[in-house]
Structures are given as C-alpha cells and as structure tokens.
Amino acid sequence: MSNPKLMQGNEAVAEGALAAGVLFYAGYPITPSTEIAEKMAERLPLVGGSFIQMEDEIGSMAAIIGASLTGLKALTATSGPGFSLMQENLGYAVATEVPCVVVNVQRGGPSTGLPTSPAQADVMQARWGTHGDHPIIAITPSTVQECYVLTVIAFNLAEEYRIPVILLMDEVIGHLREKVVLPDQLTIVNRKKPDVPPGEYLPYENDDSMIPAMANFGDGYRYHVTGLTHNQKGLSSGNPEVTKSFMQRLTQKLNPYLDRIQMVEEVQLEDADLILIAYGCSARSAMEALHIARGRGLKVGLFRPITIWPFPQKQLEKYVGRKFLVVEMNTGQLAGEIERIFGNKAVERLNRIDGELITPKEVLDKIGGVCNV
Amino acid sequence: MFNDIAQYFRTDTLPHIWCPGCGIGTITAAIVRAIKTLQLDQNKVIFVSGIGCSSRMPGYLDFNTIHTTHGRALPFATGIKAARPELDVFVIMGDGDSTAIGGNHLIHASRRNIDLTAIVINNSIYGMTGGQTSPLTPHDKRGTTSPFGNLERPFQVLELAKAAGATYGARATAFHNQLLTKLVIDAYNNPGFSLVEAISQCPVSYGRRNKFKTPADMLLWQKEHAYKAGQRIGHEDDFQIGEIFSSQAPEYTKEYDKLRQRLKEVSR
Numbered sequence: 001m002s003n004p005k006l007m008q009g010n011e012a013v014a015e016g017a018l019a020a021g022v023l024f025y026a027g028y029p030i031t032p033s034t035e036i037a038e039k040m041a042e043r044l045p046l047v048g049g050s051f052i053q054m055e056d057e058i059g060s061m062a063a064i065i066g067a068s069l070t071g072l073k074a075l076t077a078t079s080g081p082g083f084s085l086m087q088e089n090l091g092y093a094v095a096t097e098v099p100c101v102v103v104n105v106q107r108g109g110p111s112t113g114l115p116t117s118p119a120q121a122d123v124m125q126a127r128w129g130t131h132g133d134h135p136i137i138a139i140t141p142s143t144v145q146e147c148y149v150l151t152v153i154a155f156n157l158a159e160e161y162r163i164p165v166i167l168l169m170d171e172v173i174g175h176l177r178e179k180v181v182l183p184d185q186l187t188i189v190n191r192k193k194p195d196v197p198p199g200e201y202l203p204y205e206n207d208d209s210m211i212p213a214m215a216n217f218g219d220g221y222r223y224h225v226t227g228l229t230h231n232q233k234g235l236s237s238g239n240p241e242v243t244k245s246f247m248q249r250l251t252q253k254l255n256p257y258l259d260r261i262q263m264v265e266e267v268q269l270e271d272a273d274l275i276l277i278a279y280g281c282s283a284r285s286a287m288e289a290l291h292i293a294r295g296r297g298l299k300v301g302l303f304r305p306i307t308i309w310p311f312p313q314k315q316l317e318k319y320v321g322r323k324f325l326v327v328e329m330n331t332g333q334l335a336g337e338i339e340r341i342f343g344n345k346a347v348e349r350l351n352r353i354d355g356e357l358i359t360p361k362e363v364l365d366k367i368g369g370v371c372n373v
Numbered sequence: 374m375f376n377d378i379a380q381y382f383r384t385d386t387l388p389h390i391w392c393p394g395c396g397i398g399t400i401t402a403a404i405v406r407a408i409k410t411l412q413l414d415q416n417k418v419i420f421v422s423g424i425g426c427s428s429r430m431p432g433y434l435d436f437n438t439i440h441t442t443h444g445r446a447l448p449f450a451t452g453i454k455a456a457r458p459e460l461d462v463f464v465i466m467g468d469g470d471s472t473a474i475g476g477n478h479l480i481h482a483s484r485r486n487i488d489l490t491a492i493v494i495n496n497s498i499y500g501m502t503g504g505q506t507s508p509l510t511p512h513d514k515r516g517t518t519s520p521f522g523n524l525e526r527p528f529q530v531l532e533l534a535k536a537a538g539a540t541y542g543a544r545a546t547a548f549h550n551q552l553l554t555k556l557v558i559d560a561y562n563n564p565g566f567s568l569v570e571a572i573s574q575c576p577v578s579y580g581r582r583n584k585f586k587t588p589a590d591m592l593l594w595q596k597e598h599a600y601k602a603g604q605r606i607g608h609e610d611d612f613q614i615g616e617i618f619s620s621q622a623p624e625y626t627k628e629y630d631k632l633r634q635r636l637k638e639v640s641r
C-alpha cells in the first residue's frame with residue numbers, strides 16, 4: 001500500500017480515472033463536479049491523452065462516445081442540469097453498447113436547484129432518465145477512498161459489459177476531503193477485441209456471452225454504428241424478429257453477470273431486527289447512528305447498496321421478515337424500490353429534501369421511533 | 374456509372390431508402406468519388422452523420438460509419454478526431470440537423486477549426502419527418518409547418534461557419550455534382566474545419582409544395598440559379614457555387630499535440 005494521501009472526492013475520481021487508463025475527457029463546467037474536469041485538463045495532456053471542454057453536456061456525451069469508439073477509455077462528469085442534457089446520448093451509448101463512464105455529482109432540487117448543496121434525488125433518473133427499455137449500471141461511493149476505487153471499477157464494468165456506467169455521487173462526497181490509501185495493485189479490465197478476421201466480424205453478435213467483441217474504429221474492421229434498432233452486423237432493421245432478438249439481448253445482457261456487478265456492504269446484519277438501507281453521504285450518517293444504537297443494545301444493521309442499479313435485490317431478499325429503514329436525501333426514490341420487494345408494511349423512510357445532510361441524530365431518533373424505545 | 378465506386382458501398386444494404394428523384398444519391402456518389410480520387414485508405418475513413426434522410430448515407434458506405442443522434446454528428450466527430458487525429462473524418466448532416474438542433478455544434482466546430490470535412494445536404498426542408506420548415510427554408514416557401522409560407526428568414530450557413538472561424542467553405546448542387554467532387558477534395562485538403570453546402574432536391578417533401586412539378590424541374594432550378602464567382606445572374610434567389618472562402622488558422626488537434634510536446638519538454 002502506498003502512503004495515505006489527503007484528497008477530495010472529485011479529485012479522487014480523476015485520479016481513479018487516470019489509474020484506470022482513461023485517455024479522453026469531454027465535459028462542460030458545472031458545480032459541484034467541476035474539479036474533476038479541472039484535474040483532467042491538467043493531467044491528460046501529460047499522459048498523452050486529450051481533454052476537451054465542449055459547448056454543452058450534449059456535446060460532451062457525444063464526444064466521449066466518439067472517442068470510445070476509437071478504443072480510448074473516456075469520461076465525463078456533470079451534475080443535475082447537465083445530466084438531464086446527457087440523457088439522449090446516454091441512451092445512444094446504451095443502445096450502441098459503447099463503454100464510457102458518466103459521473104453525476106448530485107445537487108439539490110429539480111432544475112437549477114441547489115448548486116452547492118447535496119441531494120440524492122437523481123436515483124431514478126440514473127435508472128430511467130433516457131427513454132426506452134434499457135439496462136444501466138450505477139454505483140455510489142460513500143467515501144473518498146471509494147471515489148477512487150469505484151471509478152476504476154466503473155471503467156472495468158463499462159469495458160467488460162459494453163455499457164455506460166454512472167458514478168452517482170453527491171455534493172458531500174464530491175467535496176469531502178479525507179484520507180485515501182491508493183492501492184498498489186489494481187485490476188484493470190479492457191474491452192474484448194474481435195479474434196476473427198474483419199470479413200467475419202459481427203459487431204453486435206448474439207452469442208452466449210451476450211457481450212459482443214468491440215473493434216476500434218480505424219483498425220480495419222469497418223462496421224456501422226446506429227441508434228436505430230440493428231441486426232448483428234450493426235445495420236438498421238425494423239424487422240420484428242431482429243428487433244426482438246436485439247431488445248432481448250440488450251435488456252438481459254447483464255443478467256448472467258449480476259454477481260460480479262452488484263456490490264454491497266453489509267454491516268451487522270445477522271441479528272439485526274432493523275436494517276438501515278443507505279448509500280452515498282447518507283450511509284455515513286446511518287453508519288454512525290448504527291454504532292450508537294448498537295452501544296445502546298439495539299439490534300440495528302446496515303445494508304449499503306454500492307451498486308444501486310441494477311439494484312442488488314437478491315442480496316437483500318435474504319433478510320425477508322426484518323424491518324427496513326431507508327435513509328436517503330430525496331422523497332423516497334429507493335424506498336419505493338424496497339417496498340416493491342418487501343411490501344410497504346416492512347419499510348420505513350427517513351427523507352430530507354432541504355439541501356441539508358441527514359444527521360446521525362435524526363437517524364438515531366428514527367431508529368428509536370421504529371424500535372419503540 | 375456506379376461500378377467505378379462500387380467498392381466503397383455495402384452493396385448488401387441496397388436498395389436505399391431515398392425516394393425516386395431525391396438528390397441525396399447523386400451527392401453520395403459525388404462524395405465517394407472524391408474519396409476515390411484522394412485514394413484514402415478505406416480503413417482510416419470515418420463517416421459520421423446525424424439523423425434525417427441525408428444522414429442515412431453512411432449506412433450504405435463501406436467505411437467506419439456512425440449514424441448518431443439528431444444534430445449531434447459534429448460533437449461525435451470531434452471526439453473521434455480528437456482521440457485519433459490520424460483518421461479522416463467526414464461528417465454528413467441535413468440542413469435542419471446542422472443549423473437547427475445542431476447549430477451550436479456547427480458554430481463551435483468552426484471556432485475550434487478542428488480538421489473535419491463536413492457536408493451539409495441542404496434540401497431546404499425537414500425531409501425525413503415529412504416536410505416541416507427548416508432554418509434553411511427560404512422566406513415565403515411552404516412547409517407543413519409553414520402552410521402559408523415561411524415567415525422567417527433563412528441562415529446563410531457558409532457565412533455562419535466563416536464568421537465562427539471555419540477555414541474553408543464551398544457550395545455546389547446535385548446538378549453540379551462534378552464540381553461537388555472537386556470541392557469535397559479541396560475541403561478534405563484544407564487542414565482545418567471545412568464546410569461544403571451541397572444543395573439537393575427533395576421532390577417529395579419540398580418540391581410538391583413549392584410548385585416544382587418534377588425532380589427534373591428542381592435540378593433545372595439548381596442549374597439556372599447557380600453562378601460562379603463574379604457572375605451573378607440577378608435572380609433574387611440565385612446563389613454562388615464553387616469555393617466561397619478559404620483561410621488559414623491553427624487547427625485544434627495539432628494545437629493540442631503541440632501542447633503535449635511542450636509539456637513533455639518542460640517535464641524533461
């Protein structure tokens with residue numbers, strides 16, 4: 001292990017991206033994500049990569065897809081308003097299966113909202129922000145250390161499964177400074193390349209792996225990429241059979257790999273009567289409340305979905321019969337998901353939507369209320 | 374006619390979707406002939422397009438091709454070119470694609486003077502969606518969304534690009550398709566952002582509503598309204614063909630590469 005360093009969350013994302021081998025960044029400035037762009041602007045030309053400040057977030061998303069098609073790992077970072085602008089091209093990356101990572105450092109409110117305050121209200125937008133049925137991966141760091149490590153993992157997942165991965169942060173984690181220990185050894189995954197000659201290459205091959213090999217533009221495998229529904233050659237088709245097979249593979253392609261995609265942290269769950277469910281900044285308060293509650297003899301545990309989409313339902317289902325308290329800075333976006341699994345009688349909510357952090361005391365008070373102490 | 378360039382087509386994707394009499398096919402052939410003349414390596418040529426009838430062109434061509442989202446061809450192309458400047462990137466857009474929804478990207482690609490060869494196929498209308506008014510629909514002409522004639526004034530797309538910093542601009546038509554081939558070659562050879570406006574006929578969505586009886590009438594109109602530099606005809610709606618402007622300015626990817634070299638020397 002290297003020496004510990006004091007780092008800000010956004011800075012750790014940039015460092016993680018560089019460690020993952022990112023060579024392209026396109027973005028448009030927006031609080032509270034801008035430090036990521038600034039860091040990449042400084043570092044990328046030094047490592048032979050490219051940074052470009054685009055005219056808007058629509059263009060930023062477009063540019064990283066273009067760069068990724070030539071074989072580079074590509075990143076963009078934004079916050080709510082910019083994330084909204086990215087949605088159409090994010091869907092394009094999903095449909096054309098172009099790996100990339102999009103960081104959304106969540107701020108408060110709809111519209112311009114609270115630019116410098118935290119919130120966790122883009123959870124559903126991360127899942128369903130772009131139109132049409134589609135798969136997505138979103139992961140949520142809770143510490144600065146995780147900003148670093150999960151950025152690397154985000155790229156690994158993007159490359160392995162040919163999908164855009166959303167690193168769903170919040171203002172607190174983005175701007176937090178804390179100690180980071182950079183691991184010496186990192187597992188770095190690169191996309192699968194075709195092992196057949198160009199004439200036999202099917203860029204959207206529907207084989208058992210469900211993840212087709214991806215050739216770089218410019219390397220001799222001339223193929224077509226389109227957001228129209230397409231066949232295995234990548235050519236557009238409106239044929240119902242082609243459409244069905246494309247949509248089935250696209251929407252189910254993560255299923256065989258869920259065990260590797262869905263990361264969770266489970267704290268003192270064996271004997272817990274009440275399971276806190278929290279992620280990002282709220283998980284920090286939940287964790288502190290848990291320790292205090294345990295000190296008072298309350299059987300409380302924490303289930304932290306690090307991968308928030310696809311939601312780790314199987315891991316959570318083990319705890320059927322317990323009570324759940326979902327702590328999040330929105331009106332209950334993930335709570336609705338938990339109620340879908342266990343029914344709403346089993347689920348309590350603690351929400352805050354005023355741009356202020358949920359405090360450990362608030363969590364503790366709620367735990368007290370639920371446990372009737 | 375077609376055999377000379379058949380090697381550049383994905384023949385299994387034909388027949389194409391374009392209507393009989395549409396100008397896009399002629400323009401496609403003119404562009405491909407430019408690539409043939411330039412003897413570009415097919416593996417290094419990238420075609421990027423937006424959405425629209427014009428933007429369907431890359432799907433028929435045997436290069437590395439990407440049909441993107443409406444209006445966004447230029448930022449996709451910018452990502453490709455910035456990532457791998459050695460690739461030859463051609464960008465195909467419709468008039469609505471490039472000047473309405475994608476107008477901002479056109480301005481900024483011009484400003485960066487990034488080495489892309491962009492071709493706007495200007496048929497004065499939204500062809501694919503059935504004939505709505507575009508920012509290049511002439512004043513008073515009809516579209517389904519300007520049933521009483523267009524109240525607005527059109528852009529001069531080449532003037533726009535020039536003012537924003539593009540270093541090459543030229544215009545030809547489907548009728549003047551040999552000239553178009555030559556201009557695409559010159560555009561490719563310009564080391565910066567180049568824009569070629571290719572005036573096309575859309576008999577189905579534009580011609581019918583604007584008193585053109587046949588596609589041939591529209592081609593005749595192109596012939597009779599186009600003039601070479603200094604030879605204005607005098608029609609209110611005549612237009613110049615050939616090279617319209619060319620200049621020199623630093624190119625984006627080369628500047629970025631210089632930055633990398635400079636930083637390398639500093640750190641040495």
Ligand SMILES: Cc1ncc(C[n+]2csc(CCOP(=O)(O)OP(=O)(O)O)c2C)c(N)n1
Pocket residue numbers: 424425426427428443466467468469470471494496498499500501502507
């Ligand atoms: C975001 C978005 N808005 C609207 C459309 C619908 N649409 C498809 S093509 C088109 C206009 C095409 O006109 P033009 O760019 O002139 O191309 P042409 O078909 O005339 O070649 C529109 C509005 C779309 N595909 N995407």
Ligand code: SF4
Pocket residue numbers: 390391392394395396397426427496500501574575576577578579
């Ligand atoms: S609608 Fe117009 S532009 Fe589109 S293919 Fe038909 S004739 Fe061509």
Ligand SMILES: [Mg+2]
Pocket residue numbers: 425467468469494495496497498499500507
């Ligand atoms: Mg048009």
